[in-house]
Amino acid sequence: MIEVQHLRKIYDRHWAVDGVSFQLQKGQVCGVVGENGAGKTTVMRCLAGLIPASDGSICVAGYDAKLDLIELKRRLAYVPDDPPLFDDLTVGQHLEMIGRLYQVEDFYPKATQLLTQFQLLDKVDAGATTLSRGMRQKLAVCCAYLFDPAVLLLDEPMTGLDPPGIRELLASVRERAQAGATVMISSHLLPMIEGICTHYLVMKRGEAKFFGTAEDLRLAYPGNASLEDAYFAASENEPIAVAAVAMPTSTTMEGVV
Numbered sequence: 001m002i003e004v005q006h007l008r009k010i011y012d013r014h015w016a017v018d019g020v021s022f023q024l025q026k027g028q029v030c031g032v033v034g035e036n037g038a039g040k041t042t043v044m045r046c047l048a049g050l051i052p053a054s055d056g057s058i059c060v061a062g063y064d065a066k067l068d069l070i071e072l073k074r075r076l077a078y079v080p081d082d083p084p085l086f087d088d089l090t091v092g093q094h095l096e097m098i099g100r101l102y103q104v105e106d107f108y109p110k111a112t113q114l115l116t117q118f119q120l121l122d123k124v125d126a127g128a129t130t131l132s133r134g135m136r137q138k139l140a141v142c143c144a145y146l147f148d149p150a151v152l153l154l155d156e157p158m159t160g161l162d163p164p165g166i167r168e169l170l171a172s173v174r175e176r177a178q179a180g181a182t183v184m185i186s187s188h189l190l191p192m193i194e195g196i197c198t199h200y201l202v203m204k205r206g207e208a209k210f211f212g213t214a215e216d217l218r219l220a221y222p223g224n225a226s227l228e229d230a231y232f233a234a235s236e237n238e239p240i241a242v243a244a245v246a247m248p249t250s251t252t253m254e255g256v257v
């Protein structure tokens, strides 16, 4: 569903992303983790087609970003950490706009269900500028979910959410993945995403320090009880020799550098 090969992105003379490769299939949830400035958002923005890659290839749902960007974008939703809403539109109008753009069938029941799920139904006529930080985040998630994209890119989606909102969001990601969506979720809140991620992309200074399954992460960095511990180990150390652990023969260790 997502195939990224040797992705590179340069800003001025700085390589924000430098040779990142990974693959994700339907139903997989990839936690994108790494220190501030590691390149997580840049990877997502390249994948979403918002900025062009400087080098490498990106393919989403069979569509190459260089050849079929429009088709690629139709199948993907990107929720940035500070969603750019339209000041002049209400909550309901945001959803209506997405519904029309993506020709969503059953728009009203779907929109109502999403607004109910994310506690926004009583704000349906509220202007975007009157929403709190967390409400803006929830509205952006509702807009993304409305057209059932094959790929969801969620950049720090828990920022500003209250505990019930975080719980709802994580449950919804799990449900979407179970229904076949491929999800990438960047977060610094490692214990919170641990329960939903099947894969991890650990980034540092533009490079992928690790890509693989949660199980591979533990095998590559043994002796680390939590994801957080394994993440720190992956950020700082090379993995133990692959031959020394019972690695699957699949592509799950791709991208380890």
Ligand SMILES: Nc1ncnc2c1ncn2[C@@H]1O[C@H](COP(=O)(O)OP(=O)(O)OP(=O)(O)O)[C@@H](O)[C@H]1O
Binding pocket: 011, 012, 016, 034, 035, 036, 037, 038, 039, 040, 041, 042, 043
């Ligand atoms: N528009 C831009 N122009 C120049 N440099 C940029 C731009 N956007 C990002 N960068 C640089 O690229 C690098 C990666 O930034 P990016 O936002 O991808 O990191 P991140 O891992 O998402 O960080 P954070 O966890 O703080 O959100 C950083 O060094 C950042 O300063």
